[in-house]
Amino acid sequence: MFPVLFEVFGIKIYTYGVLVATGVFLAYFLLLRLGKREGLNTNHIENTMLLALIFGIVVSRITYIVEHPEQIKSITDVFAIWHGGLTFFGGLIGGIVGALIGIYRYRFPIWKTADLSVIAVAIAHSIGRLGCTSAGCCYGKPFLAEDINPGIHFSDKFPFFYVVFPEGAVAPPYIPLYPTQLMEFLGLLAIFFILLFFYRRKPFDGFVFALYMLLYGALRFFLEFYRGVTPPIQPIGLTWNQLVSIFMVISSVAFMVMLGYERKAKKA
Numbered sequence: 537m538f539p540v541l542f543e544v545f546g547i548k549i550y551t552y553g554v555l556v557a558t559g560v561f562l563a564y565f566l567l568l569r570l571g572k573r574e575g576l577n578t579n580h581i582e583n584t585m586l587l588a589l590i591f592g593i594v595v596s597r598i599t600y601i602v603e604h605p606e607q608i609k610s611i612t613d614v615f616a617i618w619h620g621g622l623t624f625f626g627g628l629i630g631g632i633v634g635a636l637i638g639i640y641r642y643r644f645p646i647w648k649t650a651d652l653s654v655i656a657v658a659i660a661h662s663i664g665r666l667g668c669t670s671a672g673c674c675y676g677k678p679f680l681a682e683d684i685n686p687g688i689h690f691s692d693k694f695p696f697f698y699v700v701f702p703e704g705a706v707a708p709p710y711i712p713l714y715p716t717q718l719m720e721f722l723g724l725l726a727i728f729f730i731l732l733f734f735y736r737r738k739p740f741d742g743f744v745f746a747l748y749m750l751l752y753g754a755l756r757f758f759l760e761f762y763r764g765v766t767p768p769i770q771p772i773g774l775t776w777n778q779l780v781s782i783f784m785v786i787s788s789v790a791f792m793v794m795l796g797y798e799r800k801a802k803k804a
Contacts, residue, residue: 538670539704551670556622559663560589563656570652570735576644584638588631588653595630596622603766624661624756625780631657647742647795654748655731662724669717672705676714677764684710688718695719695762714762723755740799746791753784 541551564585571581600623601608608614639649668674679698683689686702689712699715701707730751735744757778760766766775 539672541670552667552673555667555670556664559660559667562663563660566659567652567656570655574648574652576649577642580638580642580644584635584642584644584649585656587634587638589634591634591637592627592631593622595633596624596627599623599626599629622664625777628657645741647740647745651735651738651741651744654745655728655735658724658728658731658748658752662721662728665717665721665724669699669715669721672701672707673765674717674720675701675707675764676716676719676762679712679714681712684712686710688715713764716759716763719762720755720759723759724752727751727755740795742791742795746788746795749784749788749791753781753788757781757785 538551541549541554543549564582567585568578568581572578597614601614603623635649635653638644639646665674676699679691680693681689681691681698684700686700686709688697688699690697695715697715697718698712699718700712701709703709707713727748731744731748734747738744760775760778760781763775763777766777768775769779
C-alpha cells in the first residue's frame with residue numbers, strides 16, 4: 537500500500553524490507569527467550585538462526601524467480617528483494633535446511649528445537665505479510681466492487697473488506713482485489729497465539745511443530761483459492777502451494793501419531 541516508507545538523501549527505505557526485518561527481530565528475541573527457558577545455549581541459537589535465515593532467504597528468492605520469471609528484467613532484479621518477492625514455502629524449506637545444520641552442529645534436541653522454531657516462524661511470517669501488503673506482492677484475485685481508490689475498503693461480502701493498490705505496487709493498480717496478504721496476517725497471528733498457548737501445555741516435544749504444520753497447511757490451502765499470483769495446475773485445479781499444504785496437513789497428523797506413540801512407549 538505504501539511501498540516506500542520514506543526517502544533520505546535520495547535513498548529509498550522500502551516498507552517491505554522494514555517490516556520483514558521487524559518480523560525477523562521479533563522472532564530472534566522470542567527464540568532467545570524461549571530457548572533460554574529451555575536451557576539451550578543462546579550463542580548456539582543465534583548461530584543456528586543465522587544459518588536458517590541465510591538459507592531461507594536464498595531458497596525463497598530462487599523459488600520466487602522460478603515462479604515469476606516475468607518480473608526479472610535485469611540482473612539487478614534478481615537481488616531486489618526490497619521490492620518484495622520471497623516465497624514462504626521456499627523460505628521454509630531453506631530455513632529448515634539451515635536449522636538442521638545448526639541442530640546437528642550444536643546437538644540440539646530436534647523436536648524441542650522444532651517447537652520453539654515454529655512459534656518464531658509464525659510471528660515473523662505474520663509481520664512479513666504486512667510487508668507484502670505494502671509492496672503489493674502475493675496479491676489476491678479481483679474482488680467484485682466499484683470503489684477503485686487505493687486503500688482498504690469494507691464490504692458486505694466475504695471477507696468483508698478488499699484492497700486497491702496504487703500505481704507502483706507489484707499488484708495490478710486500481711483494481712479491487714481480495715486482501716490475501718492481510719487475511720494471512722490475521723490467520724498467522726491467530727496461529728501464533730494458539731502455538732504459544734499449547735507450548736506451555738504440550739503433551740510431548742514435537743506437538744507444537746506438528747500443530748503448526750496442521751494449522752498453517754489448512755490456512756494456506758484455503759487462501760490459495762483467493763490468491764491471484766499462482767495459477768492452478770491442470771487438470772487437478774489446485775496450485776502447487778495447495779499440494780504442499782496438503783502434504784503439511786498429512787505430515788502433521790503422522791507426526792502427532794508417531795510422537796504420541798513414542799511417548800507412550802517410553803512411559804511403558
